[in-house]
Structures are given as C-alpha cells and as structure tokens.
Amino acid sequence: MEAEVKRIGRRATPGVQIPAPRKLDPQTLAYPFSAELAWTAVNYLRTPSRVLWRLAELSSRRLEPLFDEIVAALSNRSVDWLGSAKSLSVEVRRIGDFPAGPLQVRGAAKSAIVEAARQQGHRLSLDPEDPERLFVVEVRDDEAVWLSIDLVGRSMHQRGYRKARGEAPLRENVAAQLLMLARWDPRREALVDPMAGSGTIAIEAAAMAQARPLWCDGFGPIGARLPPIEPIAQRFLPALFADAQPPVLANEINSETIRAFRENLHRAHVADRVQVIHGDFRDLRADRVQAAVKDAEAGLVLANPPYGQRAEGKGAGDPEIAALYDDLAQWWRRLGPGWRFGILSDHPDVTAIFGRRPSLEKPVSNGQLKAWFRVYSAPETN
Secondary structure (H helix, E strand, O other): OOOHHHHHHHOOOOOOOOOOEEEEEEEEEEEEOHHHHHHHHHHOOOOOOOOOEEEEOOOOOOHHHHHHHHHHHHHHHOOOOOOOOEEEEEEEEEEOOOOOEEEEEEEEHHHHHHHHHHHHOOOOOEEOOOOEEEEEEEOOOOOOEEEEEEOOOOOOOOOOOOOOOOOOOOHHHHHHHHHHHHOOOOOOOOEEOOOOOOOOHHHHHHHHHHOOOOOOOOOOHHHHOOOOOOOOOOOOOOOOOOOOOOOEEEEEEHHHHHHHHHHHHHHHHOOOOOOEEEEEEEHHHHHHHHHOOOOOOOEEEEEEOOHHHHHHHHOOOOHHHHHHHHHHHHHHHHHHEEEEEEEEEEEOOHHHHOOOOOOOEEEEOOEEEEEEEEEEEOOOOO
C-alpha cells in the first residue's frame, strides 16, 4: 500500500511531503494525520479496506478508567473532532486480551464520547445506520487501546459499481491488491482476465491505471464533514492519470454474468477502457489476444478461478477443478513469451500444474475465504 500512497499522493497533492509510515502489521500502515492526505486516501486508494484517523492511544485495561481516559483525551484535543455532528456509532473491531467483552467496551466508549461532547456543549445521539461520526475501538500490540474515527463510513471495497454479486465474489479492494502484488505496470503491460465473472479485476485495473475516484454511486465519505477536512472536501476529484489507456481484455463464458459485467463497466465509468469477449477461455486464441493488446510490450494474465464457496461444492482436489487449472496453464503457455500469470486459488497443486516455482507466493483473504496468490514469470520460448 505504501507504493500506492506515494503514486497517488504525489499526483493528488503536489508539493505536499508524504511522510514515511509506521508499519503496524502486514496489512496496516500508520501515517501522521494530514487532512490533504486523508482526503486523498478515502477517495483514491484502491487497496485498503478502511482509512482511520486515530484520535487517542489509551493505556487503561479496565472499563471505568477507560471511560475517564477517553473523556480526557477528546476534551484535550487541539484539533476539532466533533464539529456540528449530532450522531455517532461505535464499532469494536479487536480487543485482544482486554478483560471485558466487545459490547461492554463499546458501551463504555460510547458513553465517554457522548460525555466529552457534552462537556463541549454538544449533544450526540446514537445512530447505528447513518452516523455522522463512526468511532472505532481496537487493541493494538495487545497493549494500547486505540480510539479512531472511520473517515469513510463503510468498507472501501463497496465502490458502488457492482450491483449483481455472485456467491463469494472477489472484493474490489482485494482485486486491486492482486494487481499491486503482481506489480502490474499499466504503462507497458496489458491485462487479461480469462475468467472475468462480473468484471472486478478488469474494472479495478482500468480504474487503477487512470487513478479514478473510488465512489460510483453518489456516496460521499463521512470524513467530508470533519472540520479539518471540510474546507478541501468540495474540490473536484478528477482521474489523476486520465490519459492512461492500458489494454485490458476480459473474457467470460456465462451470458447472464457478462450482462452484469457490462452494466458494472458503465457504472464504473470504464466501459471504453475494457474489451469484453464472450466465450470459453479455451477458445480464446493467442492471435486474438495479441491483436487486442498489440500496443503492449508485455502482459499479465490475472485469474480468479473457482475455489471455496465458488467451486460449487467441489474440493480443491476434485478432478474437474484440477482439469480446469491444467487448461488454464496450457492456455497461458500458448500466449507465448512476455506473459506473466497471476492466480488466486486454494488449490494445493497449482505450482505442480504450472510446472515452475512462483516468483511471488502470498496468502490472501477474500472475506472469509482464504487462498494463496501466486505469480509465475513468463514461460520460456521453445
């Protein structure tokens, strides 16, 4: 994600120094708060699931002192966290070994936030459905309790362009993560998804290449109503690399799914950036692929074949699943030199099927589904 922050931040906020982040865990980076960087993050970063503004790092390990510490921390903040907000909600995401349950911690935090607001002459009421401030409580490093504000208000994978969802669909931010992990370079590489489904990988590739704003359904991050961000939140949000036009090709066999795919393309405003082919990838000849992506120096095939819930009850070792993977490997080799292959799968024999060790092998979670993402370098010429 750090590379994404640098690429987007430098373009969106020229002249603003982007500080080095603190790495909290393999999935989380912490940056010093900046209104400019925060607003850029909630509108352009495609790989995170959340963007939080940390208000306080607390040391209390019991509910009563935690209440007092939250009130004191919020009352002493020099930056206005409240503004004109009238409603709040509180989420407890992880509490480690804190000696109280999530509901108790949530209740203590809510009461403390309401009290801190009261001391500043404001009245906050609970609104779980549409709060003006969404607070997050979590234990970090099994020690400190962090109190933060969620700057978006919903998971960032919910971009708004995908209305029809299959069973266990690939989350939008996970698709973006795969592209980043594979080091896809839209300046010189084509992107091909041979089993596109509702089009998430192709849409994310086209949108990421242009650095388009995330939200496609009129949604606005609730961070826009925070006093530090509000002055800049009315700015126009352009595609930061609007001229980028990498060849993106997506193939899907199912007629109903491909209709949903095309609708998603239009909602994401990238219908003119993705070539869609209706058919079985096994029938997609190499010359047709090369004709579609003729201006690219090289290419990345990125596939999310059935696994877990999407495998219709078939386990990873099922002969049909194994045959599908073998067909994918053979089809990839027929593309010729210059084509890398990335695959998200829980199949235990992917490396054996592809006949080489991956250049990248990393565990990836797509909601509750666990899998491995592997990238294989381009096959050698015969």
